[in-house]
Amino acid sequence: MRTRRSxxxxxxxxxxxxxxxxxxxxxxxxAGSDFDEYVATIRKAGATESAQETIGDMASSLAGxxxxxxxxxxxxxxxxxxxxxxxRPGANMARLRxxxxxxxxxxxxxxAFLKRFADDDRSGFVTTAEGDSLxxxxxxGLIAAQMTDLKDASELANLLRVDVAQLRGDLADYxxxxxxxxxxxxxxxxxxxxxxxxxx
Numbered sequence: 001m002r003t004r005r006s007x008x009x010x011x012x013x014x015x016x017x018x019x020x021x022x023x024x025x026x027x028x029x030x031a032g033s034d035f036d037e038y039v040a041t042i043r044k045a046g047a048t049e050s051a052q053e054t055i056g057d058m059a060s061s062l063a064g065x066x067x068x069x070x071x072x073x074x075x076x077x078x079x080x081x082x083x084x085x086x087x088r089p090g091a092n093m094a095r096l097r098x099x100x101x102x103x104x105x106x107x108x109x110x111x112a113f114l115k116r117f118a119d120d121d122r123s124g125f126v127t128t129a130e131g132d133s134l135x136x137x138x139x140x141g142l143i144a145a146q147m148t149d150l151k152d153a154s155e156l157a158n159l160l161r162v163d164v165a166q167l168r169g170d171l172a173d174y175x176x177x178x179x180x181x182x183x184x185x186x187x188x189x190x191x192x193x194x195x196x197x198x199x200x
Contacts, residue, residue, distance in 0.1 A: 140160070
């Protein structure tokens with residue numbers, strides 16, 4: 001009798017163990033499926049989520065969906081963005097919707113261009129680091145374009161608290177971006193002040 005009870009208990013334990021393993025495997029399989037789907041989505045997008053966000057932000061600024069504003073505050077520079085397409089009291093909604101569609105088309109064109117430009121190693125995929133680099137270059141150019149009273153790149157580097165050699169490289173890349181965009185009939189990249197174009 002004792003042997004039978006022991007055997008019965010072992011059977012019950014084995015049943016529960018098997019059920020627990022099946023449950024774990026099922027959960028792991030579902031989690032794996034979700035992860036695989038997420039990875040597939042990122043691969044299809046051709047950029048990490050962070051890089052996609054950066055490309056979208058920069059595309060909006062260059063297409064006119066937002067206005068990037070740089071303001072000098074003592075020995076530093078502040079940055080802000082203003083949405084240009086928010087409905088305002090008394091606005092012509094039909095005209096606003098038309099404008100939103102136009103800007104959306106421009107943003108798509110800019111996003112496609114910026115995605116190619118940001119892909120430094122031509123791998124067909126934009127990493128987070130490449131996205132960060134793109135943001136730094138575009139914002140450096142947009143800031144410089146608004147700081148027309150600066151004497152040289154060193155003064156701007158001090159205000160931004162960045163290395164002057166890096167800033168010069170970023171502004172040079174911004175100039176190349178502007179030229180390449182013009183070749184593709186994309187407008188919206190402000191020119192740099194002469195003192196900063198020369199890299200003084």
